[in-house]
Amino acid sequence: xxxxxxxxxxxxxxxxxxxxxxxxxxxxxxxxxxxxxxxxxxxxxxxxxxxxxxxxxxxxxxxxxxxxxxxxxxxxxxxxxxxxxxxxxxxxxxxxxxxxxxxxxxxxxxxxxxxxxxxxxxxxxxxxxxxxxxxxxxxxxxxxxxxxxxxxxxxxxxxxxxxxxxxxxxxxxxxxxxxxxxxxxxxxxxxxxxxxxxxxxxxxxxxxxxxxxxxxxxxxxxxxxxxxxxxxxxxxxxxxxxxxxxxxxxxxxxxxxxxxxxxxxxxxxxxxxxxxxxxxxxxxxxxxxxxxxxxxxxxxxxxxxxxxxxxxxxxxxxxxxxxxxxxxxxxxxxxxxxxxxxxxxxxxxxxxxxxxxxxxxxxxxxxxxxxxxxxxxxxxxxxxxxxxxxxxxxxxxxxxxxxxxxxxxxxxxxxxxxxxxxxxxxxxxxxxxxxxxxxxxxxxxxxxxxxxxxxxxxxxxxxxxxxxxxxxxxxxxx
Amino acid sequence: xxxxxxxxxxxxxxxxxxxxxxxxxxxxxxxxxxxxxxxxxxxxxxxxxxxxxxxxxxxxxxxxxxxxxxxxxxxxxxxxxxxxxxxxxxxxxxxxxxxxxxxxxxxxxxxxxxxxxxxxxxxxxxxxxxxxxxxxxxxxxxxxxxxxxxxxxxxxxxxxxxxxxxxxxxxxxxxxxxxxxxxxxxxxxxxxxxxxxxxxxxxxxxxxxxxxxxxxxxxxxxxxxxxxxxxxxxxxxxxxxxxxxxxxxxxxxxxxxxxxxxxxxxxxxxxxxxxxxxxxxxxxxxxxxxxxxxxxxxxxxxxxxxxxxxxxx
Numbered sequence: 172x173x174x175x176x177x178x179x180x181x182x183x184x185x186x187x188x189x190x191x192x193x194x195x196x197x198x199x200x201x202x203x204x205x206x207x208x209x210x211x212x213x214x215x216x217x218x219x220x221x222x223x224x225x226x227x228x229x230x231x232x233x234x235x236x237x238x239x240x241x242x243x244x245x246x247x248x249x250x251x252x253x254x255x256x257x258x259x260x261x262x263x264x265x266x267x268x269x270x271x272x273x274x275x276x277x278x279x280x281x282x283x284x285x286x287x288x289x290x291x292x293x294x295x296x297x298x299x300x301x302x303x304x305x306x307x308x309x310x311x312x313x314x315x316x317x318x319x320x321x322x323x324x325x326x327x328x329x330x331x332x333x334x335x336x337x338x339x340x341x342x343x344x345x346x347x348x349x350x351x352x353x354x355x356x357x358x359x360x361x362x363x364x365x366x367x368x369x370x371x372x373x374x375x376x377x378x379x380x381x382x383x384x385x386x387x388x389x390x391x392x393x394x395x396x397x398x399x400x401x402x403x404x405x406x407x408x409x410x411x412x413x414x415x416x417x418x419x420x421x422x423x424x425x426x427x428x429x430x431x432x433x434x435x436x437x438x439x440x441x442x443x444x445x446x447x448x449x450x451x452x453x454x455x456x457x458x459x460x461x462x463x464x465x466x467x468x469x470x471x472x473x474x475x476x477x478x479x480x481x482x483x484x485x486x487x488x489x490x491x492x493x494x495x496x497x498x499x500x501x502x503x504x505x506x507x508x509x510x511x512x513x514x515x516x517x518x519x520x521x522x523x524x525x526x527x528x529x530x531x532x533x534x535x536x537x538x539x540x541x542x543x544x545x546x547x548x549x550x551x552x553x554x555x556x557x558x559x560x561x562x563x564x565x566x567x568x569x570x571x572x573x574x575x576x577x578x579x580x581x582x583x584x585x586x587x588x589x590x591x592x593x594x595x596x597x598x599x600x601x602x603x604x605x606x607x608x609x610x611x612x613x614x615x616x617x618x619x620x621x622x623x624x625x626x627x628x629x630x631x632x633x634x635x636x637x638x639x640x641x642x643x644x645x646x647x648x649x
Numbered sequence: 650x651x652x653x654x655x656x657x658x659x660x661x662x663x664x665x666x667x668x669x670x671x672x673x674x675x676x677x678x679x680x681x682x683x684x685x686x687x688x689x690x691x692x693x694x695x696x697x698x699x700x701x702x703x704x705x706x707x708x709x710x711x712x713x714x715x716x717x718x719x720x721x722x723x724x725x726x727x728x729x730x731x732x733x734x735x736x737x738x739x740x741x742x743x744x745x746x747x748x749x750x751x752x753x754x755x756x757x758x759x760x761x762x763x764x765x766x767x768x769x770x771x772x773x774x775x776x777x778x779x780x781x782x783x784x785x786x787x788x789x790x791x792x793x794x795x796x797x798x799x800x801x802x803x804x805x806x807x808x809x810x811x812x813x814x815x816x817x818x819x820x821x822x823x824x825x826x827x828x829x830x831x832x833x834x835x836x837x838x839x840x841x842x843x844x845x846x847x848x849x850x851x852x853x854x855x856x857x858x859x860x861x862x863x864x865x866x867x868x869x870x871x872x873x874x875x876x877x878x879x880x881x882x883x884x885x886x887x888x889x890x891x892x893x894x895x896x897x898x899x900x901x902x903x904x905x906x907x908x909x910x911x912x913x914x915x916x917x918x919x920x921x922x923x924x925x926x927x928x929x930x931x932x933x934x935x936x937x938x939x940x941x942x943x944x945x946x947x948x949x950x951x952x953x954x955x956x957x958x959x960x961x962x
Contacts, residue, residue: 221766222763222766223758224747224758224759398747403747403750404750407750408750411750411751416656416751417750418653419655422962432653433653433654433960434651434652434653434960435652435654435657435805435959436907436908437960
């Protein structure tokens, strides 16, 4: 079992015999479908993923350079009402993130009014002075956001992390759904599930909406670091399903502040670039000079307003873990209302009082590096060894400003197929929110990650996590 | 939408590498059969020639291994230390396919990926039967790929893959005839002399033409006929005549779609004009080896002209 008393999204607190009333039908399907049959379907899905090459690479892992992420056949389900409330919170949060970025690289009212300590911005590596005063086309910064959520009860959702740079995982939302439709068609007959397959169209419209100038047919491309990148499958998948070119740096040249791609018949002007390359590597003339993945001059073209770059360079300042704890204030500052989606309570170790609190309670807390990701540089107090705790204690004392700490949440679980049959496993959730010049839209689904090891709270694919399809029901009367 | 130069290059090479993988599979298959039918040391010679056809005789000599079926078959299929093995060709093909994933359909990609997966974590080919099974699977996937290509949009992506395959096929056939002929008819022997049925059959098998030969010639195996079939008969898809015509047609189709026409077209058309005038008998009399060597050289020049014409990067 996970944290004792964890809320199960289908079984509630009552176990398989007494599921939540809204999920009686789904629970019955689970009970009636033979576990061996579910195993068979799950294996067939994974075999299909392998053939399609839906793989990810684990850095530094040469043995199995390409792996598939385990897929769990039991879907995670959101009721229509739950989803409605969640969406409102997501839209509000992403609007605030965009307003914050516009402000930080513009007037900086939020600093002048003392809401955020200025050193948190100016001393932050994610603050890019290179784009200070540059307004992206149509004033949109965070076009594609992935907001990581956790849940502790029926209506208790918390934001764990914002991803406003290049969030990945949307291809799993789409491929997992394809697998589910093929393997469990009866579920789609019995439940009205919101379709997710319009996501590529939504993304293309978002891209087209932010094209500079009035070009009615802007040339859009997806820029990938190349096929050795761990998320390459997703890059190619998105380009393919939008019907736009997937380009590498070598395909692009900048001439007179205009970005061109090199085709068999010569150059073609590029208007919108969905880049899946970090800021650091985007332009060796502006950021890291040793970058082989970037396009020299692309930032000059961006500053001249000749190309839209999704997401905008400099966004890292909005999703940085040090800024995260201020997002509720950020939402209040720009929207005038309270955040509909709360943060997880967060102790900023840079503040002496908070540090003392954290050091006293290390075995109960989760401690994170503000600049870490992928589950690396993280202490999960309740499951850590004494040695690990002491290691973090020393690190915290030495460099408190690099850490934040959060209480260990009783993350919700969803029934998951394991060797012994169905068992609750902890999950998190990443919905995708698109912002174009014409507004904010939430894709009706997302990526549910599941910690496959019993009791584990770490859902990262690099550390033994799997994925599930995420159903959003169109009505609750199933 | 105009195609990226990098995409064009990758598609062309994808076509070449898959064709090469398929060719090596058929060559190994035919050689296993030949080996089974011959007594030592004729079997050894069979494997030696298979290595020569794939330009891997020197690389194999460096391994110090014996010329046995187990060793050479493994070397040509599973050994990724040299570029002449099936596994390396599939690896290259798949890398190119990954780089242009968006230019391929799911069907086309999965065929390549499935072929590649056949070789993952495989240490040995097993005995002759297991090897033949593996090769049969490889051929099944490459056939599946060809089928998938014909269901793709008929655009420059498809044409470039086919162009790469046609150039590669021309090279493979020329090389096969050159090496085998040299081996079968050592200097001084006359064409039409003593025929080693099995040897000539091996050549026909490698280009999937055993029955085609019967239909076209209605005659027992005659070396001159086999050479005529492989060089001049455009009905046989793997003959030099067919490859030469196919390259011209594909370049024409590409010119229509992209407006790109140039040196490659001129070279390919000149080559076709000459090929149509070539009579097998004259070639054999004046020197088959010289003829084939010149053909392979010209094919390489044409490959370079194609790269320039489509701005490969």
